[in-house]
Amino acid sequence: xxxxxxxTKMKLKLASLALGAVMAAAPAMxxxxxxxxxxxxxxxxxNGTQYADGFNDYFTLLNERDGGxxxxxVLTPECETAYNTEKGVECYEATKGNGALVYNPLSTGITYQxxxxxxxxxxxxxxxxxxxxxxxxxxxxxxIFNAPAxxxxxxxVAVKYLLDQNGGDLNGKKxxxxxxxxxxxxxxxxxxxxxxxxxxxTLTELPIDPPGQEQKSQWLQIRRDKPDYVIMWGWGVxxxxxxxxxxxxxxxxxxxxxIWWSGSEVDVLPVGAAANGYKSLTFNGVGTDYPLYADMQxxxxxxxxxxxxxxxxxxxxxSRGMYAAVVIAEAIRKAQELAGTAExxxxxxxxxxxxxxxxxxxxxxxxxxxxxxxxxxxxxxxxGSGMARLQQWDAAAKKWTLITEFTAPDQEILDPLILEDxxxxxxxxxxxxxx
Amino acid sequence: xxxREAGDFKTSYRDDGQTFPIRLDRWGYYAILAVAFLVVPLxxxxxxxxxxxxxxxxxxxxxxxxxxxTGYAGQVSLGTGxxxxxxxxxxxxLMTAFPGVPIxxxxxxxxxxxxxxxxxxxxxxxxxxxxxxAVATLAAQFFLVWLFNKVPWFYNYSASGQINAPERTMFGxxxxxxxxxxxxxxxxxxxxxxxxxxxxxxxxxxxxxxxxMAIRDMDIAAEIIGVNPLTAKLSAFAVSxxxxxxxxxxxxxxxxxxxxxxxxxGINKSFLILFMVIIGGLGSIFGSFAGAAFLVLLPxxxxxxxxxxxxxxxxxxxxxxxxIVGALIVFFLIVEPHGLARLWRLTKEKLRLWPFPH
Numbered sequence: 001x002x003x004x005x006x007x008t009k010m011k012l013k014l015a016s017l018a019l020g021a022v023m024a025a026a027p028a029m030x031x032x033x034x035x036x037x038x039x040x041x042x043x044x045x046x047n048g049t050q051y052a053d054g055f056n057d058y059f060t061l062l063n064e065r066d067g068g069x070x071x072x073x074v075l076t077p078e079c080e081t082a083y084n085t086e087k088g089v090e091c092y093e094a095t096k097g098n099g100a101l102v103y104n105p106l107s108t109g110i111t112y113q114x115x116x117x118x119x120x121x122x123x124x125x126x127x128x129x130x131x132x133x134x135x136x137x138x139x140x141x142x143x144i145f146n147a148p149a150x151x152x153x154x155x156x157v158a159v160k161y162l163l164d165q166n167g168g169d170l171n172g173k174k175x176x177x178x179x180x181x182x183x184x185x186x187x188x189x190x191x192x193x194x195x196x197x198x199x200x201x202t203l204t205e206l207p208i209d210p211p212g213q214e215q216k217s218q219w220l221q222i223r224r225d226k227p228d229y230v231i232m233w234g235w236g237v238x239x240x241x242x243x244x245x246x247x248x249x250x251x252x253x254x255x256x257x258x259i260w261w262s263g264s265e266v267d268v269l270p271v272g273a274a275a276n277g278y279k280s281l282t283f284n285g286v287g288t289d290y291p292l293y294a295d296m297q298x299x300x301x302x303x304x305x306x307x308x309x310x311x312x313x314x315x316x317x318x319s320r321g322m323y324a325a326v327v328i329a330e331a332i333r334k335a336q337e338l339a340g341t342a343e344x345x346x347x348x349x350x351x352x353x354x355x356x357x358x359x360x361x362x363x364x365x366x367x368x369x370x371x372x373x374x375x376x377x378x379x380x381x382x383x384g385s386g387m388a389r390l391q392q393w394d395a396a397a398k399k400w401t402l403i404t405e406f407t408a409p410d411q412e413i414l415d416p417l418i419l420e421d422x423x424x425x426x427x428x429x430x431x432x433x434x435x
Numbered sequence: 436x437x438x439r440e441a442g443d444f445k446t447s448y449r450d451d452g453q454t455f456p457i458r459l460d461r462w463g464y465y466a467i468l469a470v471a472f473l474v475v476p477l478x479x480x481x482x483x484x485x486x487x488x489x490x491x492x493x494x495x496x497x498x499x500x501x502x503x504x505t506g507y508a509g510q511v512s513l514g515t516g517x518x519x520x521x522x523x524x525x526x527x528x529l530m531t532a533f534p535g536v537p538i539x540x541x542x543x544x545x546x547x548x549x550x551x552x553x554x555x556x557x558x559x560x561x562x563x564x565x566x567x568x569a570v571a572t573l574a575a576q577f578f579l580v581w582l583f584n585k586v587p588w589f590y591n592y593s594a595s596g597q598i599n600a601p602e603r604t605m606f607g608x609x610x611x612x613x614x615x616x617x618x619x620x621x622x623x624x625x626x627x628x629x630x631x632x633x634x635x636x637x638x639x640x641x642x643x644x645x646x647x648m649a650i651r652d653m654d655i656a657a658e659i660i661g662v663n664p665l666t667a668k669l670s671a672f673a674v675s676x677x678x679x680x681x682x683x684x685x686x687x688x689x690x691x692x693x694x695x696x697x698x699x700x701g702i703n704k705s706f707l708i709l710f711m712v713i714i715g716g717l718g719s720i721f722g723s724f725a726g727a728a729f730l731v732l733l734p735x736x737x738x739x740x741x742x743x744x745x746x747x748x749x750x751x752x753x754x755x756x757x758x759i760v761g762a763l764i765v766f767f768l769i770v771e772p773h774g775l776a777r778l779w780r781l782t783k784e785k786l787r788l789w790p791f792p793h
Contacts, residue, residue, distance in 0.1 A: 040750030041757075049750065080738075080749035085691060085698060090486040090735060097482065112597045112693040120613035133594070181584055183595035183695050190594050207584070210697055421594050428531070428601050429612075 032074045032344070034059065034328060035095035037105040042082040043211035044236035046266045047317055049308070051106055052078065054321030056307035057300050061292075062329060064299040069332050070342035083236070085109045092117065101332070101349045102126050104324055108184035116429065119143045123346040124353055126331075128324050129154070129260055129283055133187055134421035136383030138354065139433035141422065145353045147327070147375045147384030149283045149409075151233075152417060154259050155188035156409035157388040158231055158281060159195045161257070171200040176227040178218060178234065178242055181207035185233040188259070190421075192231070194413050212238025219245040232258040239267035247274035253393075254279065260388070263400070264316040268393045276395035279403070283388045284323040285371040286400045288314035292367030316391075316400055323372055331356050354379060373406045379435040386414070438786040454636060460783075471625055476618035484617035485690070491731045492624035493685045498711040498723035499635050500678025505709070506717035507639050508671035509651025510560050514572035516704035517579035518676050519683030520696050521549040524589050526684035527598045530611070531591060538603035538610045538688065539623070546681040552579075553676020560668050564654075576705055583696035597695050600688040611688040620689050627685060631678055636720050638674065647671050648718075679708075714767060716776025725775035733760055 038052030039045055059074040068074055077098070079091035088110035092103065102124045105111055111131035118125045119142065127135070127146045135144035149157075163170055177192055179185030189205060196203040204227060206218040212234060219242075222230060230251065234242055239262045246256050254277040258267070263280020293314065301310040312318040335344045335352025344352070358375040373387035387406040394401055426433060443458045445451050455461040479488065497519060504510050525545035530538065556575040560568050583589050590598050602612025609615045610623050638644050646667040649657035658664055687694045694700070707730060715726020734756055741752035771778045785792070 038749065041753045045750070078749045079742075080753045082753065085694070086490065089691065090738075093482040093485045094739075097480075108595070109597075109693075109695060109698050112595070112599065112695075113691055116599070116613035116692055182698055183597040186596045187594060210701075417594075424593070425599075428599065430602065 031099075032069060032072045032101055032332060033095075033099045034074055034076050034102055034104075034325075035091070035098075035100050036076045036078045037081050037088060037091050037095075037103060037107075037110070038078050039081050039083045039106070041080060042084070042236075044083040047236055047239075047261070047264060048083065048106060050264065050266070050312040050315050050317035051321035051324075053307040053310070053312050054318035054323075055104070055325045056321075057296065057310065057313070057318075058322045058325035058329065060305050060307070061296055061300050064303070064305065065295055069329055070336040072342045074329070074332075081105065081107065081110060083107050083109075085113050089113060096121060096123060099345075101344070101346050102328055102353075104128070104328070106130065108132075108187070109182065112183055115141070115144055122350075124350045126324065126328060126353070128327060129320070130184065132425075134418045134425065136381065136386075136418050137422035137433075138378070138380050138382035139422075139435050140426045140431055141382060142434060143350060145377065145382045147356075147377055147382065148373045149260075149386045149388045150383055151184075151187040151259070152191040152414050153383075153386030153409040154281050154388055155191040155231070156195065156386075156414060157390075157407050158257050158259075159192070159199065160407055160410065161390055161404060162229055163199065169199075173201040173229070174204065174225065174227040175201050175229045175231060176204040176206055176222055176225065178206045178208060178215075178222075178230055178232045180212060180234050180238055181209045184235065184261075188231075188233055190417060191413065194417065195410070198410075198413060208234070208238060208242070210238070211236055213241050215241055215245055219249055219251075222246075222251065223249040229255045229257065232256070232262050234258065234262045234267075239264075240270045243268060243271045243275050243278060246278075247271050253277035257281065257390070260320070263391060263393075265398075265400075266317075268395070269398070273395045275393055278393045279390055280393075280400075281388045282316065282320075282391045282400075282402075283372060283406075284319050285368070285402065286314065286316045286319050286391065290368050290371060295367065319371075323368075326366060326368065326372075327356070327358065327375065330358050330362070353377060354382070386411070438783070438789070452640075454640075457787075468629070471629075472622075476622055479617045479621050481617040484621045486735055487732060489620050489624050489690050491727055492621075492628040493682050493690055494708065494711060494731050495724045495727040496624075496628050496631055496685070497679050497682035497708050498715060498727045499632060499720060500675045500682060501708050502712050502715075502718065502720070502723045503635060503639070503647070503678065504671050504675035505712055506719065506722075507644060507651060508647035508668065508675075510557070510668060510671060511565065511569040512572040512675070513569050513702070513705045513709065514556060514575035514579070515679055515708045516700040516702060517576040518549050518553055518679040519686060519704060520579050520583055520700035521552045521676075522546060522680030522683030523687035523694055523700065524583050524598065524696070525549065525680065526688050527600070528589065528591075530601060530603055530688065534601075534603070537605045539605050541603075542627070542681055542684045542688065545684040546677045549680020549683070550673040550677040553672045553679070554669050557669050557672025557676075560672065561665060573702075573705075576702055580696045580700060583700075595695075597693055598687065599693045600691075603688070611692070613692065615689070623689055624685055627681060631681065632720055632724075635674075635678070639718075639720070643670060643674075651718075710764070714764060714774055716774025719774070719776035721779060722774050722776030725779065729763075729775065730760070733763070 036055055039048035056076050059076050063073050081088040081091050104126050108130050111127050114125055125144045129149055131146050133150040133152045135141040135146050192203050208215045256278055258280035260281045268275040300306045331352040334355055335349045336342050338351055339348040354377055356377045363371055373385050375384040386409045389406050390404045391400040392403045438459050455464050501515050504512050522545045525548040526541055529541040559571040590596050600611045602609050608619050646662045649662050650667045711726035711730050714729055716722025737756045741747045
């Protein structure tokens with residue numbers, strides 16, 4: 001039996017715990033804080049968790065092997081967003097007070113939300129391969145960076161690849177776009193429409209409502225229309241379902257191309273042998289055949305410091321998360337060099353991003369030769385070169401193989417579109433372009 | 436001992452009919468209002484505003500709205516998310532079309548637009564009831580979200596279909612946009628919540644509310660005693676949608692700043708608000724606040740305890756959090772099917788007798 005005194009003590013304890021809990025503790029200010037707004041739950045969790053692991057592990061590697069960057073340890077406090085914008089806001093507010101240097105939320109919806117917020121709070125937002133495409137225009141989007149490639153680059157590279165396949169002529173071809181019916185999936189439409197005009201193919205747009213388990217009718221339409229190619233902008237469970245449905249209607253997999261977010265192991269493995277030959281874009285290498293992984297094994301995986309035990313090391317999304325961390329780490333290095341101090345703040349990191357130049361030699365030095373395209377940013381270009389390549393799934397070997405070199409997108413189409421969209425934003429938000 | 440009517444003499448009918456007949460209650464109410472208006476804005480930081488209080492107040496408004504329709508008028512609705520989307524897109528179109536008009540006025544107009552849409556979708560309620568009506572409102576939910584995704588005019592032809600709230604002011608203070616201070620956001624939502632709760636309370640205890648309740652309790656009997664089901668049901672839909680529309684407008688413009696229809700206003704939102712109403716207590720204004728607090732604050736609180744205090748992995752914490760919230764919902768519904776409001780009422784009954792219960 002509890003005495004009254006004990007009970008009050010318990011209550012006091014609980015109350016103080018509650019009070020302490022909401023006043024989340026701040027880490028030591030001397031470290032470099034790179035919050036990891038991840039999602040390991042919900043319909044996108046299978047994809048998000050691998051990306052988050054790669055992101056964490058690269059910084060762990062730098063901390064273990066080099067003692068951080070410029071002698072400063074990098075902390076990656078994680079916050080679960082579940083790909084939900086409201087939780088994303090909560091995570092942003094919870095972490096920004098702790099000296100957060102840069103955000104990488106891996107969600108186009110959350111990115112849209114954060115663009116005005118980070119611009120007001122003066123914290124860089126790095127959205128590699130997702131987010132708002134027109135953020136490439138650094139004149140308008142001072143704090144946003146989306147190198148090495150954005151959705152419009154992806155759409156253009158995919159079409160370029162198809163041009164190559166067809167001897168430079170897509171006249172009269174039919175291309176269907178299967179897309180996640182959200183800001184993310186709608187991004188490429190405008191570019192593809194322009195490209196359709198330029199190259200004379202017809203574009204069919206097939207929206208799929210998120211999360212995307214239900215897409216029978218769209219694939220029925222594809223079976224009826226018989227498009228020559230299907231391009232997909234999917235994420236999470238939508239990818240697996242789409243590839244399964246494509247297999248069900250016996251759509252030739254080699255004519256099915258996904259964006260880089262629709263090209264990971266979790267998307268094709270459930271479909272088994274039928275997924276063989278499925279293609280997707282990518283802007284980073286896959287597999288563990290890079291010198292860096294020897295260090296990763298030695299300093300992170302073997303000592304048991306890997307995020308979630310290192311079960312996904314080398315997978316497509318793990319590699320992409322790691323690549324994002326590589327770019328951020330390089331930007332931090334650059335910022336330290338420019339600022340002349342290792343203890344940089346968010347504004348100095350922004351300058352580091354803007355002066356970032358990751359050459360192929362530098363990538364080799366890091367231990368990732370030919371892992372990503374060259375990234376060179378400037379005041380007006382926050383998006384790098386936009387180069388991407390294609391990978392193809394080998395169902396027997398259960399791995400992705402790179403099938404093209406890095407290809408540059410059709411900037412002739414993209415530049416006016418980016419200018420138009422970013423100027424519309426500048427007008428709406430009352431921003432005067434810089435540079 | 437402290438909490439009773441004894442010695443609190445009322446000399447007019449007006450005093451007798453007041454919302455808080457017990458003196459301590461009244462003081463408590465004024466004290467909460469005073470703290471909320473005078474103290475909190477001075478100490479609030481952006482985490483407390485954006486992650487805790489602003490969503491709580493906005494969801495409380497939406498829950499009051501749904502409570503009017505479902506709790507008071509007995510019309511089950513699963514279209515709340517869709518109606519919130521109407522409010523959000525209406526305020527977006529108004530904000531971009533009339534940049535000079537104070538934002539608060541635009542939010543109220545957005546509520547009015549939603550009321551009109553709500554009445555339209557309320558028309559089937561004249562013919563169908565119960566589960567069938569729920570399905571009809573579900574159609575509203577899907578139709579409205581589809582509409583805002585499909586027709587580019589609603590999102591001003593932006594490339595991605597996202598809507599972004601530009602900066603708008605009231606009396607020179609930024610209310611929307613990134614430069615808004617935490618206290619401005621909080622105060623805007625607080626003013627709306629307090630005024631709307633006051634309106635709802637007075638509507639529901641007046642003749643309009645009595646008609647709604649008569650319809651809820653037995654529509655045929657209500658019709659026989661002279662309640663016009665057409666006006667009663669449609670007015671419930673209109674008022675409810677007005678509240679929900681304002682909540683949607685605030686959610687988009689003040690709280691999130693950017694939104695897309697299917698993500699922010701999907702079917703999950705409809706369920707979330709329905710759960711708030713059920714857990715808080717059907718037919719209770721206090722219950723709407725309690726339900727919103729339960730479903731907005733508890734997950735944030737649990738997350739902070741599990742991740743920040745106990746240092747659990749975020750995915751484990753997220754799963755445990757869902758389980759705890761789910762288990763608590765089941766627990767509360769078993770222990771008190773009439774919701775948190777009923778628990779509160781029972782507590783007050785007990786307090787009245789304390790320390791000498793029968």
